[in-house]
Amino acid sequence: MDPELLECRLAVDDLDAFVTDLGEISERHGVTIQAFDARYVAGQQHLQRAAQFADRALERGENVARDRAVEILLYAAGRRQIDQALEMGVSQGETRAVILIDHAGSTENERGDLEAAREAITDLESFVESELTLDDPDEETLQSFFDITDAERAATDASLEALVRERVALLEVQK
Numbered sequence: 001m002d003p004e005l006l007e008c009r010l011a012v013d014d015l016d017a018f019v020t021d022l023g024e025i026s027e028r029h030g031v032t033i034q035a036f037d038a039r040y041v042a043g044q045q046h047l048q049r050a051a052q053f054a055d056r057a058l059e060r061g062e063n064v065a066r067d068r069a070v071e072i073l074l075y076a077a078g079r080r081q082i083d084q085a086l087e088m089g090v091s092q093g094e095t096r097a098v099i100l101i102d103h104a105g106s107t108e109n110e111r112g113d114l115e116a117a118r119e120a121i122t123d124l125e126s127f128v129e130s131e132l133t134l135d136d137p138d139e140e141t142l143q144s145f146f147d148i149t150d151a152e153r154a155a156t157d158a159s160l161e162a163l164v165r166e167r168v169a170l171l172e173v174q175k
Contacts, residue, residue: 002048003102004114007038007133011094012126018090021124022099026069029117031103034069036076038096038133039141040088042164047100049165050076053172072100078146078167087145096133137161 012018018035026033041047054071057063064080065071077085090097101117121127139160142148146167153160 001103003032003051003100004118005044005047005134006099006101006118006121007131008097008099008122009094009128009131009133010035010090010097010126011128012090012092015090015092018124018126021126022121025117025120029113029120031101031113031117032068032072033102033117033121034072034076034100035090036073036088036098036100037090038098039138040077040145041098041134042137042142042161043134046161046164046168047072047076047098049168051100051102053168056172072102075168075171078164078171080171094128096131098133 010018022033022035025031036047051072053075054063054068057071057075058068063071064074065082070082070085073088074080074082074085077088079085099121101114101121103113122130137160142160142164143150143153146164148160148163148167152163156163158166
């Protein structure tokens with residue numbers, strides 16, 4: 001089952017408190033939650049693929065992070081350094097965001113956990129509103145963050161999202 005993505009706008013006054021709130025919701029509902037600044041997300045498949053690679057790394061004992069949410073962040077960022085990957089996370093202030101909510105290996109009976117977690121996130125003070133954030137990717141930010149040159153884009157007919165997913169996959173190879 002693919003992770004659920006909550007596209008939204010956040011207004012975070014206290015980043016540490018927001019991260020703590022997400023952690024509590026995660027624990028309470030038995031799900032993994034990771035919030036991303038939408039400017040760094042190339043599309044739905046980008047985050048789905050990152051979650052798949054993170055799960056594979058955890059299953060094989062090849063993970064860098066102890067926490068599944070952080071491992072997903074590392075893969076999504078295409079980096080093995082947590083401090084570099086954190087740039088992809090949300091920051092203080094108003095942010096267009098994508099929040100990944102996932103329960104690895106969940107069954108349809110456990111689907112309620114995802115829905116309850118989603119509802120709890122939308123009840124947070126930092127949650128402003130649901131808003132489509134993946135329809136209009138920030139190509140300049142994506143190219144810069146993932147080191148995708150204009151020459152590379154000109155040399156292929158692959159989409160920017162496909163090139164970003166390639167960077168995610170390369171992290172698996174580079175380990």
